[in-house]
Amino acid sequence: MNSAGIYVHIPFCRSRCSYCDFATGIYDGTLAECYVKALTKEILSWQEIEFPAAIDTIYFGGGTPSMLSASQIEAILAAIYTRFATEAEADVEVTMEMNPGTVTPALLHEFHRLGINRASFGAQTFDDRELARLGRSHTAQDSRQTFAYLRDAGFDNVSFDLIAGLPGQTLHGWERNLDEALTLRPEHLSFYLLEVHEGTPLADHIRRGMQPQPEDDLAAQMYELMLDRAGWAGYEHYEISNLCLPGFESRHNTKYWAGAPYYGFGCSAHSYDGSFRRWSNERDVAQYSDLIERDVSPIVEQIELSKHQAGAEALFLGLRMMQGVDLKRYYVQFGADPRESHKAELERFREAGLIEYEGDLIKLTRSGTLLSNEVFSAFV
Ligand code: SF4
Numbered sequence: 218m219n220s221a222g223i224y225v226h227i228p229f230c231r232s233r234c235s236y237c238d239f240a241t242g243i244y245d246g247t248l249a250e251c252y253v254k255a256l257t258k259e260i261l262s263w264q265e266i267e268f269p270a271a272i273d274t275i276y277f278g279g280g281t282p283s284m285l286s287a288s289q290i291e292a293i294l295a296a297i298y299t300r301f302a303t304e305a306e307a308d309v310e311v312t313m314e315m316n317p318g319t320v321t322p323a324l325l326h327e328f329h330r331l332g333i334n335r336a337s338f339g340a341q342t343f344d345d346r347e348l349a350r351l352g353r354s355h356t357a358q359d360s361r362q363t364f365a366y367l368r369d370a371g372f373d374n375v376s377f378d379l380i381a382g383l384p385g386q387t388l389h390g391w392e393r394n395l396d397e398a399l400t401l402r403p404e405h406l407s408f409y410l411l412e413v414h415e416g417t418p419l420a421d422h423i424r425r426g427m428q429p430q431p432e433d434d435l436a437a438q439m440y441e442l443m444l445d446r447a448g449w450a451g452y453e454h455y456e457i458s459n460l461c462l463p464g465f466e467s468r469h470n471t472k473y474w475a476g477a478p479y480y481g482f483g484c485s486a487h488s489y490d491g492s493f494r495r496w497s498n499e500r501d502v503a504q505y506s507d508l509i510e511r512d513v514s515p516i517v518e519q520i521e522l523s524k525h526q527a528g529a530e531a532l533f534l535g536l537r538m539m540q541g542v543d544l545k546r547y548y549v550q551f552g553a554d555p556r557e558s559h560k561a562e563l564e565r566f567r568e569a570g571l572i573e574y575e576g577d578l579i580k581l582t583r584s585g586t587l588l589s590n591e592v593f594s595a596f597v
Contacts, residue, residue: 219477219491220304221270222469223297225256226483227282228502231319235352235422238414240485240500241280252502253289255509256483260296263480265516266490270478271302274310274469277333283315287327294331301480310468312337312376315367318359325370335374335467336367337407343397344390347383350428352418357397364401374465376405381443382436383411384419384428391439392446399450404465408443408458410436437587444583457537457586474534484515493527495520528553533593536572541580555579555596562595 229244229252230237275297277290294311303309312335313328320328342348343357367375377398381391398406413420422428444454452460456474459467472479478491484505487497498515499505508515522530528551535542548554556563556579563579566572571585571592585592 219270219472219475220273221301221478221480221491222274222276222472223272223301224276224278224469224479224481224486224488225282225293225297226481226486227277227279227285228252228484229279229284230281231284231316232354233352235350235418236411236413238417239280240502242502244281244284248502249285249289251506252483253285253292255506257292257296259509259515260293260300260482263300263482265480265488265496269301269480270491271304272297272309272480273304274472275312276469277311277313278337279314281316281319281339282313283320283324283328287324287331290328290333291331310335312467312469314339315363316355317363318355320363320366322366322369325366325372329370329372334372335376336372337376337378337405337467338364338367338403340364340377340398341380342383342386343394344386347386347390350384351380361401364403374405375403376407376461376467377401377403378407378409379443380409380411381439382432384423384430386435386439388435388438388442392442395443395446399446402450402462405459405461405467406443406447406452408440408460410440440587455539457539457581457589471538474537476531476534493522493524495522524551527551529596532596536579536581536589536592539580539586541575541578543577544579545577559595566592566595 226240228241229249230241231244233243275294309332311333313333314337316339340360341351341353343360345356348356364375379394379398413423419428423430447460448454452462454460455466459470476491479489481488481498484498484502485500487495489495496516496519499508499517505515528547531547531551532542532555544554544556563572566585567574570582571588573580573582581589581592
């Protein structure tokens with residue numbers, strides 16, 4: 218069986234960014250303490266699967282997990298290692314999302330001592346005006362300084378999140394941004410195109426003309442520029458939105474695309490058993506904590522996938538990875554060959570240069586990564 222990953226959701230941030238629609242709120246010490254108690258209880262009493270797979274990755278996401286204290290992180294890790302077995306001899310990849318300016322050198326040393334060995338760092342952009350427009354609470358200088366602290370504390374596996382397609386962002390501005398990120402040379406880069414979600418302050422600002430509408434074509438040019446620049450600097454493009462120096466793929470996130478099991482803890486966390494069952498937790502922090510305190514399951518949604526649905530998911534998640542999907546293995550698992558079941562669409566995509574075949578592998582081309590949603594919609 219594939220090794221599993223553990224996802225832990227920490228729903229607290231220093232302030233609320235204008236584009237954010239994640240399940241997160243402003244940090245409050247008392248609420249955080251109750252939440253960590255609930256979280257450790259959920260982990261220790263978890264029994265969704267009788268024989269869960271051994272784990273080899275743990276991911277603290279949010280929110281801003283680095284807002285928690287070292288002792289709170291230690292308690293959560295202790296609960297995980299009590300309830301779950303690790304693969305024999307596996308070195309567990311333990312990632313924590315961190316935001317610039319939210320951590321001190323002493324706290325980073327503590328996190329590293331506790332076994333956090335990968336930092337996913339929300340730099341977003343190195344332009345202070347763009348950061349202010351996004352409502353981010355840090356500056357470019359905070360990013361540079363926190364990155365230096367991370368290196369000093371021994372973090373030798375750091376990922377930067379970068380966001381493109383911001384209102385008013387120019388191609389030249391994006392280029393300067395990229396140059397700065399590549400000069401710092403983190404081991405991993407995650408690239409996002411800004412999505413404007415209804416109900417966020419940013420959507421409201423754009424509707425009222427206070428900020429310009431992001432341009433799709435420009436965002437596509439930014440994506441291409443990023444692939445070129447990072448490629449020249451030695452980064453491998455291994456997933457639609459992710460690049461890394463050789464050997465530094467995110468092992469945890471790869472589980473999501475490769476169909477491996479992952480078990481999520483905390484409010485709004487999602488889980489997958491690695492075959493046909495997905496489930497997710499209550500989204501609201503207070504309600505989640507209350508359910509756990511009353512010994513009631515926090516699960517609010519469960520989906521049993523049919524073989525057809527599981528096959529479709531395996532295809533569009535697998536195609537996110539540049540290595541593609543092995544159709545021979547796919548046939549063994551799902552008893553279908555997309556070259557037959559989706560013959561017409563795949564031929565159309567191949568002729569349009571969006572996909573290509575290499576033996577039994579089917580892959581997105583570079584143009585295909587830009588129009589991936591169109592390709593994926595054929596399988597849903
Ligand atoms: S730091 Fe991330 S999770 Fe927190 S408010 Fe900003 S975008 Fe949302």
